[in-house]
Amino acid sequence: MDARERLSELVRQRGSSLAALSRMIGRNSSYLQQFLTKGSPRKLEEADRRKLAQFFAVSESELGGAEEKSRQSGDDWLEVPRLPLEASAGPGALASAEAPFGAFRFSRRWLRAQGLEAARLSAIRVIGDSMDPLLRDGDEILVDRTPAPFREGVHVLRLGDALHVKRVQAGKPGRLRLISANDAYEPVEVSLGEVDLIGRVVWKSGRL
Numbered sequence: 001m002d003a004r005e006r007l008s009e010l011v012r013q014r015g016s017s018l019a020a021l022s023r024m025i026g027r028n029s030s031y032l033q034q035f036l037t038k039g040s041p042r043k044l045e046e047a048d049r050r051k052l053a054q055f056f057a058v059s060e061s062e063l064g065g066a067e068e069k070s071r072q073s074g075d076d077w078l079e080v081p082r083l084p085l086e087a088s089a090g091p092g093a094l095a096s097a098e099a100p101f102g103a104f105r106f107s108r109r110w111l112r113a114q115g116l117e118a119a120r121l122s123a124i125r126v127i128g129d130s131m132d133p134l135l136r137d138g139d140e141i142l143v144d145r146t147p148a149p150f151r152e153g154v155h156v157l158r159l160g161d162a163l164h165v166k167r168v169q170a171g172k173p174g175r176l177r178l179i180s181a182n183d184a185y186e187p188v189e190v191s192l193g194e195v196d197l198i199g200r201v202v203w204k205s206g207r208l
Contacts, residue, residue: 003044003064004036010056013119025051054079055100056119078111078118079103080142085124087141087156087165104142104205116202120146124156126165126204130180135165139206145199154201159194165201 001009011018018036019029025048034040043064044052053060058078081100104123111118126139134154135141143156155168157178166178171189178188178195 003062004039006058006062007032007052008036010058010119014056021052021055024055054103055081058119076108077105078108079105080118080121080123082123082140085163086127087124087163088126088128088130104140114202116144117146120144120199121202122199124163130182130185131165131167132182134181135201135204136206139204141165141201141205142203143199144202148200150197156198156201158196158198159190163198168197 010016011021018032022029022031022033025031027048035044046065049060049063049065053063053065059065080103082102082104084101100122106118108118111121121142121144123140123142126135126141127137129137131154141156150168150170152169153167154165156163156165157168158164164178166180169177169179171177175189175191176195178190180187
């Protein structure tokens with residue numbers, strides 16, 4: 001698979017906008033569209049390729065860079081983007097732009113053992129206290145956006161324009177129960193049409 005095919009596949013998997021990605025790397029909004037459809041430029045410049053590889057958490061070699069040598073029996077590292085988004089464990093946080101501001105590095109072997117694909121992961125911050133003590137204000141969580149049948153667990157979800165992190169359970173037919181870890185907050189029941197499940201929380205970091 002050449003660099004154009006791989007980039008097109010990653011964009012499709014991530015549900016990203018070519019125009020937004022072009023602006024993220026400091027180019028005009030049609031830059032990546034022209035790269036994919038018209039072959040101009042012939043190859044991505046190194047700085048552009050590095051930013052895109054970091055965003056998608058893949059090797060630069062997949063986007064046309066030189067093949068990287070494996071490290072220590074193939075146990076190399078992949079970067080998962082940290083997005084400037086906040087999932088509220090409280091009243092609700094408004095979504096913002098999704099250009100990454102940094103990354104967490106995870107062992108490729110560890111991700112594989114957990115059944116996780118780096119390109120489907122992103123890290124965001126928790127605000128509020130409704131998931132305390134499971135998730136505390138300021139914790140960063142790893143969200144797995146891999147499409148899968150619903151199963152109960154801790155999810156990041158969107159209600160209207162607000163992002164929340166809650167334990168989600170099946171409720172009455174056609175409804176979901178959103179449950180806080182903090183007993184001070186009552187469970188909330190919503191219809192399936194009201195909520196968009198973004199992804200399952202699979203890891204957290206936080207200060208002791």
